[in-house]
Amino acid sequence: MEPLTQAYLDKQIDHLASVVKGGFDAVDRRFDHVDKRFDTLEERLNIVEHKLDRALYHELDRHERWIKQLAEKIGAKLSSS
Numbered sequence: 001m002e003p004l005t006q007a008y009l010d011k012q013i014d015h016l017a018s019v020v021k022g023g024f025d026a027v028d029r030r031f032d033h034v035d036k037r038f039d040t041l042e043e044r045l046n047i048v049e050h051k052l053d054r055a056l057y058h059e060l061d062r063h064e065r066w067i068k069q070l071a072e073k074i075g076a077k078l079s080s081s
Helices: 006-074
Strands: none
Touching: none
């Protein structure tokens, strides 16, 4: 073991700082990776939500047309209240 001098302590502190910085850099890279994956997931969910909304509105429009046709055939008057 080297003698306990200021130079030795400075060297050890520099080494420790380098190790800690490397750890923080690795954690930062992982957070960036996770953040990108969440962005991708959010984009995909938005696309699916949009497609589901379109399909739902299409089905509702179709059912509304059927109800109106049925009401017309049986002579019923539909009201919005």
